[in-house]
Amino acid sequence: MSKIDHSLFSAHEHALDDNFGDCPECGKPLHIKNSKSGPFIGCTGYPECNFSKPLHDKQTTVLKTLDGIACPECASDLAIKKGRFGMFIGCTNFPSCHHIEPIKEKEDTLVDCPKCKKGHLISRTNKYGKQFFACNHYPQCRYVLNFTPVNESCPDCGWGVLIDKKGQLQCPQPACGYKK
Numbered sequence: 001m002s003k004i005d006h007s008l009f010s011a012h013e014h015a016l017d018d019n020f021g022d023c024p025e026c027g028k029p030l031h032i033k034n035s036k037s038g039p040f041i042g043c044t045g046y047p048e049c050n051f052s053k054p055l056h057d058k059q060t061t062v063l064k065t066l067d068g069i070a071c072p073e074c075a076s077d078l079a080i081k082k083g084r085f086g087m088f089i090g091c092t093n094f095p096s097c098h099h100i101e102p103i104k105e106k107e108d109t110l111v112d113c114p115k116c117k118k119g120h121l122i123s124r125t126n127k128y129g130k131q132f133f134a135c136n137h138y139p140q141c142r143y144v145l146n147f148t149p150v151n152e153s154c155p156d157c158g159w160g161v162l163i164d165k166k167g168q169l170q171c172p173q174p175a176c177g178y179k180k
Contacts (some may be wrong), residue, residue, distance in 0.1 A: 025051045060084075065092060073099045086127030109133060111149040114160030116141035121149045121161070145172055154178050 020030035020041050028045040032055065042052040060083040069078045076093035080103070091097040107123040111133075119137035126132060133149050135141040147163040147170075154162060154171040156178040162169045171178035 023049060023051045025049055060090070060094075062092070063087070071097060071099050073097050084127075086125075086129075108136070109149055109151075111151045111161055113137065113141060113143050115143035117160070121145065147172075 020032075022028065023030055023043040023045060026043060026045045026049040028043055028049065030041050030051075031044055032039055033042040033046075033052075034040075039055045040052050041055055043049040045051075060081050063080045063082055065077050065079045066089070067077060070076070071078055071091040071093065074091060074093050074097040076091055076097060078089050078099075079092050081088055081090045087103055089101045089103055091099040104125060109121045109123060111121045113119040113121055113135040116135060116137055119135040119141055121133045121143075122136045124132055124134050133145040133147075135143045145161075145163055147165045150162045150164055150169060152162045152169070153160055154173070154176060157171060157173055157176040159171055159173050159176065161172065162178075162180075163172045169180040
């Protein structure tokens, strides 16, 4: 029977301790701390030193440079980038130039918004690439549909739009239940 080497478990060299460096303000070590909004990196000199930074930087990463496609503002190359709200096209000369544009243009469905009756429903995509339809008067009107809108009123409840869900026309109102 083999013996366990207890020197592997010494407390001063714990395997789970990460080295986050020293505080740029006071020089004391940085450690992971917790708050009601989640973990962060903070100074061990707290409360004398209030330095903190996010545990995960939500920085934008360049996925691919679009060689030969110039920025309309500064003539630098454009690139496909991924940020906290998904993918977009942005200038490689950031932060000097702040030009950005969506990868996919918003398409107007020409279907009137049944909630505010002022706007149209436009095709959008979320940060994961899933399509949805929202009123173009956002944020004043927050009406959203997850299925393609059809410019017909519901014959049962009178709601101003129907949806095409798997080839079947339905009323988007949960209380109605109309299907065609």
